[in-house]
Amino acid sequence: xxxxxxxxxxxxxxxxxxxxxxxxxxxxxxxxxxxxxxxxxxxxxxxxxxxxxxxxxxxxxxxxxxxxxxxxxxxxxxxxxxxxxxxxxxxxxxxxxxxxxxxxxxxxxxxxxxxxxxxxxxxxxxxxxxxxxxxxxxxxxxxxxxxxxxxxxxxxxxxxxxxxxxxxxxxxxxxxxxxxxxxxxxxxxxxxxxxxxxxxxxxxxxxxxxxxxxxxxxxxxxxxxxxxxxxxxxxxxxxxxxxxxxxxxxxxxxxxxxxxxxxxxxxxxxxxxxxxxxxxxxxxxxxxxxxxxxxxxxxxxxxxxxxxxxxxxxxxxxxxxxxxxxxxxxxxxxxxxxxxxxxxxxxxxxxxxxxxxxxxxxxxxxxxxxxxxxxxxxxxxxxxxxxxxxxxxxxxxxxxxxxxxxxxxxxxxxxxxxxx
Amino acid sequence: xxxxxxxxxxxxxxxxxxxxxxxxxxxxxxxxxxxxxxxxxxxxxxxxxxxxxxxxxxxxxxxxxxxxxxxxxxxxxxxxxxxxxxxxxxxxxxxxxxxxxxxxxxxxxxxxxxxxxxxxxxxxxxxxxxxxxxxxxxxxxxxxxxxxxxxxxxxxxxxxxxxxxxxxxxxxxxxxxxxxxxxxxxxxxxxxxxxxxxxxxxxxxxxxxxxxxxxxxxxxxxxxxxxxxxxxxxxxxxxxxxxxxxxxxxxxxxxxxxxxxxxxxxxxxxxxxxxxxxxxxxxxxxxxxxxxxxxxxxxxxxxxxxxxxxxxxxxxxxxxxxxxxxxxxxxxxxxxxxxxxxxxxxxxxxxxxxxxxxxxx
Numbered sequence: 001x002x003x004x005x006x007x008x009x010x011x012x013x014x015x016x017x018x019x020x021x022x023x024x025x026x027x028x029x030x031x032x033x034x035x036x037x038x039x040x041x042x043x044x045x046x047x048x049x050x051x052x053x054x055x056x057x058x059x060x061x062x063x064x065x066x067x068x069x070x071x072x073x074x075x076x077x078x079x080x081x082x083x084x085x086x087x088x089x090x091x092x093x094x095x096x097x098x099x100x101x102x103x104x105x106x107x108x109x110x111x112x113x114x115x116x117x118x119x120x121x122x123x124x125x126x127x128x129x130x131x132x133x134x135x136x137x138x139x140x141x142x143x144x145x146x147x148x149x150x151x152x153x154x155x156x157x158x159x160x161x162x163x164x165x166x167x168x169x170x171x172x173x174x175x176x177x178x179x180x181x182x183x184x185x186x187x188x189x190x191x192x193x194x195x196x197x198x199x200x201x202x203x204x205x206x207x208x209x210x211x212x213x214x215x216x217x218x219x220x221x222x223x224x225x226x227x228x229x230x231x232x233x234x235x236x237x238x239x240x241x242x243x244x245x246x247x248x249x250x251x252x253x254x255x256x257x258x259x260x261x262x263x264x265x266x267x268x269x270x271x272x273x274x275x276x277x278x279x280x281x282x283x284x285x286x287x288x289x290x291x292x293x294x295x296x297x298x299x300x301x302x303x304x305x306x307x308x309x310x311x312x313x314x315x316x317x318x319x320x321x322x323x324x325x326x327x328x329x330x331x332x333x334x335x336x337x338x339x340x341x342x343x344x345x346x347x348x349x350x351x352x353x354x355x356x357x358x359x360x361x362x363x364x365x366x367x368x369x370x371x372x373x374x375x376x377x378x379x380x381x382x383x384x385x386x387x388x389x390x391x392x393x394x395x396x397x398x399x400x401x402x403x404x405x406x407x408x409x410x411x412x413x414x415x416x417x418x419x420x
Numbered sequence: 421x422x423x424x425x426x427x428x429x430x431x432x433x434x435x436x437x438x439x440x441x442x443x444x445x446x447x448x449x450x451x452x453x454x455x456x457x458x459x460x461x462x463x464x465x466x467x468x469x470x471x472x473x474x475x476x477x478x479x480x481x482x483x484x485x486x487x488x489x490x491x492x493x494x495x496x497x498x499x500x501x502x503x504x505x506x507x508x509x510x511x512x513x514x515x516x517x518x519x520x521x522x523x524x525x526x527x528x529x530x531x532x533x534x535x536x537x538x539x540x541x542x543x544x545x546x547x548x549x550x551x552x553x554x555x556x557x558x559x560x561x562x563x564x565x566x567x568x569x570x571x572x573x574x575x576x577x578x579x580x581x582x583x584x585x586x587x588x589x590x591x592x593x594x595x596x597x598x599x600x601x602x603x604x605x606x607x608x609x610x611x612x613x614x615x616x617x618x619x620x621x622x623x624x625x626x627x628x629x630x631x632x633x634x635x636x637x638x639x640x641x642x643x644x645x646x647x648x649x650x651x652x653x654x655x656x657x658x659x660x661x662x663x664x665x666x667x668x669x670x671x672x673x674x675x676x677x678x679x680x681x682x683x684x685x686x687x688x689x690x691x692x693x694x695x696x697x698x699x700x701x702x703x704x705x706x707x708x709x710x711x712x713x714x715x716x717x718x719x720x721x722x723x724x725x726x727x728x729x730x731x732x733x734x735x736x737x738x739x740x741x742x743x744x745x746x747x748x749x750x751x752x753x754x755x756x757x758x759x760x761x762x763x764x765x766x767x768x769x770x771x772x773x774x775x776x777x778x779x780x781x
Contacts, residue, residue: 316506319497323581324503324527325501325524325528328498335512
């Protein structure tokens with residue numbers, strides 16, 4: 001017997017190994033070409049916008065581009081004493097260019113955000129330049145500090161230096177009601193002006209409660225769906241899916257009809273004597289409205305993953321649990337419930353993530369106390385046109401979702417998710 | 421210790437799901453303590469329904485079920501203390517083998533070390549020691565089966581129900597598991613009620629077999645009697661192979677009767693025929709008919725060989741005999757083998773006591 005392994009050849013003399021690899025490679029290319037359109041689509045509609053959003057949110061090149069010489073000469077300045085003549089001169093030169101291009105106003109506004117009063121002293125500088133009151137052959141530093149005493153205040157120069165980096169985290173800090181103070185340290189805004197943090201917490205709270213409500217209502221429905229005979233379960237399934245097929249706007253509008261103070265639900269409460277006619281509770285334009293409408297709208301996202309998991313659980317498992325001596329509750333809690341955890345995980349994750357970024361429903365029925373962070377983002381995109389701030393908050397939301405996903409992965413394990 | 425012959429008693433039990441059709445009709449069945457009884461029948465014959473009623477998952481429409489003298493119809497399943505092995509094992513997929521076995525003990529509030537002891541004992545009974553920490557999905561079908569058996573026995577139930585537990589296994593494994601379950605039953609003496617549609621399984625394992633058809637027990641007896649002395653043509657047909665002749669009783673006297681076929685008359689053993697003129701189906705086991713018999717037999721006919729099929733240990737011969745083209749003979753492959761060829765005319769004989777004249781089909 002020969003122990004030597006012979007190279008297996010195909011009929012045309014090529015080693016089998018080589019031609020197998022070739023065929024495999026061809027298959028791989030084919031497979032890639034099949035997914036290429038989707039990949040391209042994702043790249044264009046998903047990766048690029050996110051990247052663009054990110055650059056937009058941290059972009060702070062405006063000042064950097066306006067004062068190129070100043071920042072170059074400031075590189076070595078330690079910020080403790082008043083800058084040298086060289087820095088004053090390059091600032092003067094940069095500003096002169098801006099003044100000629102009539103772009104000095106923007107710089108004033110931007111620097112005023114860093115340090116109050118900047119705009120007015122810059123306007124004085126502008127007037128002096130306009131009147132050609134500068135003698136460039138002698139000490140510029142002296143001539144500038146003469147304009148206003150603030151120019152000899154080192155804090156103002158530090159404010160300029162702070163705007164030097166082309167990128168800034170300011171928008172993110174603003175999103176968390178914080179800012180960089182004059183020493184470059186992170187500080188909190190005054191308590192009565194902290195609006196974003198309230199919105200973040202409210203968003204988390206509403207998303208959490210909507211998830212809990214969806215779970216409490218969806219679990220029995222899904223169980224019923226999975227255990228009823230086919231003809232009933234199909235009907236019930238349609239009932240679950242029917243709102244799913246209706247436009248979100250229509251559904252939200254119908255909730256408005258139902259929940260308003262003169263609406264059907266209030267009429268019903270008055271009719272059965274639960275509340276008096278002149279004391280109808282407000283169920284819309286507050287959190288109640290947001291809870292009710294969002295729970296109804298997101299319910300299918302909870303029911304469907306739960307249903308698909310419950311469908312796979314053999315009824316004989318519960319029987320086995322009972323025949324082995326477990327009470328119906330023990331059998332449910334020790335056997336059925338643990339087996340539905342993948343569905344619970346998927347449903348809760350889905351509902352929570354959708355709820356955290358929900359927009360239309362809270363915008364329409366939420367009122368002032370029921371709006372969420374995404375309404376704030378929309379406000380900045382449409383009304384204040386502060387797109388970089390909107391981008392920053394959008395990215396913070398995205399990060400939040402990723403963190404939730406990460407925590408979920410640590411707790412339950414993403415492999416355990418079953419969407420269908 | 422005397423065994424209770426009516427340990428489990430079905431007393432005139434009826435069951436109907438829709439109020440129109442009775443799936444179990446007037447069932448009267450006593451199961452002795454420590455007995456291995458099999459409910460055998462085609463699908464839809466009511467055998468699984470009986471098992472489910474005993475387990476408590478279905479309630480009888482009429483009649484009572486008694487366990488050790490107590491009526492259990494109103495006791496929920498988890499209080500009956502009956503172990504059950506399900507068709508697809510129904511192991512809890514999220515629990516290890518140990519946890520699966522410990523489940524019935526934990527719900528009964530056993531101490532930890534006692535649980536350990538009992539689980540260990542149950543696992544050694546099915547020779548699966550060392551598998552405690554495996555998940556069910558990591559076990560082969562046969563191993564899962566054994567875990568299911570161990571789990572049904574671990575809390576020392578007085579009765580264990582098995583609902584076609586071997587149905588999903590391949591043939592060889594099924595056979596070895598049959599012996600294993602039989603040996604476990606013999607060694608611990610628990611009462612087993614076993615449901616299957618596989619007659620060879622039933623014959624191998626049981627003390628007694630209840631043949632179900634159409635919601636009724638057709639015959640309840642030990643395997644040998646069931647095979648050798650079927651009381652009606654359904655049982656004769658269902659258990660083992662069977663050659664039949666349909667005819668009419670021409671004469672009846674004592675333990676013999678003459679049955680008139682369309683073109684001949686044969687002698688048979690009257691079982692369920694009483695009178696001359698009764699229609700009957702005569703049943704004869706293939707191995708009871710001999711080719712060219714040496715001794716004298718009271719039925720002797722000749723037929724033409726239609727087909728010869730080699731089966732290893734024996735040869736099946738299909739013969740056209742007395743206008744029955746489906747007459748089967750089994751010829752053992754011994755050294756003195758006969759030369760059998762298609763179209764050959766051969767003589768076939770059998771004793772009238774082996775030909776049972778049963779109810780007409």
